Amino acid sequence: MNNRYVYGVVESDTVEFETDAVAGADRVYTISHRRLGAVVSDIDTTDPEETDEDAQIHDDVLREIMAYDDGTTVVPMQFGMAFESDRALKNVLRGARPAFRRAMSDIEGKIELGLKLVREEDADVDREAIEADVADRLEPIAAQSVENDLFSDRLVLNRSYLVGEDEREAFDDAVANFEEDHDELMIQYTGPFAPYSFVDVKIGAKQ
Amino acid sequence: MFILDDLLFRPFVGIVDALHTIALDEMYDVEGLEAELKENQLLYELGERSEAEYRRRKDELEAELETAREVHEQLSSGRVEVKK
Numbered sequence: 249m250n251n252r253y254v255y256g257v258v259e260s261d262t263v264e265f266e267t268d269a270v271a272g273a274d275r276v277y278t279i280s281h282r283r284l285g286a287v288v289s290d291i292d293t294t295d296p297e298e299t300d301e302d303a304q305i306h307d308d309v310l311r312e313i314m315a316y317d318d319g320t321t322v323v324p325m326q327f328g329m330a331f332e333s334d335r336a337l338k339n340v341l342r343g344a345r346p347a348f349r350r351a352m353s354d355i356e357g358k359i360e361l362g363l364k365l366v367r368e369e370d371a372d373v374d375r376e377a378i379e380a381d382v383a384d385r386l387e388p389i390a391a392q393s394v395e396n397d398l399f400s401d402r403l404v405l406n407r408s409y410l411v412g413e414d415e416r417e418a419f420d421d422a423v424a425n426f427e428e429d430h431d432e433l434m435i436q437y438t439g440p441f442a443p444y445s446f447v448d449v450k451i452g453a454k455q
Numbered sequence: 456m457f458i459l460d461d462l463l464f465r466p467f468v469g470i471v472d473a474l475h476t477i478a479l480d481e482m483y484d485v486e487g488l489e490a491e492l493k494e495n496q497l498l499y500e501l502g503e504r505s506e507a508e509y510r511r512r513k514d515e516l517e518a519e520l521e522t523a524r525e526v527h528e529q530l531s532s533g534r535v536e537v538k539k
Contacts, residue, residue: 366501400494434501 249290254329255309256322257348261285270302279334281341294330303327310442323351324442351447358410359440365405371432385422389415394445408445483523492516
């Protein structure tokens with residue numbers, strides 16, 4: 249277990265707790281360089297396999313980090329970032345420092361929420377009108393949003409929203425109201441997640 | 456696989472190479488299968504698809520996806536050739 253699996257980067261060096269971590273590890277802790285900390289667990293590979301179970305654990309650990317110490321801002325990493333050594337990881341923290349700081353300020357105090365609208369099997373829907381209605385109701389509350397892949401022809405809309413924690417309730421209400429007005433749609437409203445879709449820091453894996 | 460064998464043993468050259476690759480691409484559509492897997496998951500989570508149906512479909516799609524990935528790997532390594 250000499251390698252380090254990374255969940256995300258925080259502005260702290262004290263995040264540490266016991267939990268079910270990726271690849272069977274049982275605690276996460278912080279490796280830091282000048283107050284930027286990578287939250288990691290030990291692992292014995294630099295190329296972890298993405299099983300459904302470990303992908304779920306990765307998400308769960310990120311949520312625990314977000315809730316840590318009454319709320320911690322974390323720049324989330326995608327599944328699969330593992331480093332050979334502490335030294336390699338610290339080099340990345342040093343090199344990508346400005347990018348991490350920028351990402352941190354973009355997402356501070358915010359969460360990601362997901363919205364998928366799926367038309368009922370026989371429903372005939374006006375996609376443009378639905379898109380416009382969603383935008384009218386949700387965009388004013390969200391800080392940012394991004395469109396995701398429409399991987400099925402049943403999907404009418406698939407978006408992720410970056411929402412301030414203090415706007416969460418207003419956003420929930422707006423989604424609930426939308427749902428009441430649209431019998432022709434099934435709605436999958438998910439989150440909160442760490443704001444994956446709104447950070448663009450890719451750290452070199454397998455270093 | 457009937458279509459594949461058929462193409463392999465037809466005595467044409469050139470154009471058949473190209474058609475063969477296109478046919479394999481369409482038959483082993485990795486992206487399409489990945490999308491179907493996601494759709495299956497979504498419809499199950501929304502309660503439209505039963506757990507039994509979801510699992511049956513998931514196993515089926517995962518097996519097809521594995522085959523499709525192997526075929527693409529072999530195509531790109533040139534191990535699948537059209538006989539002339």
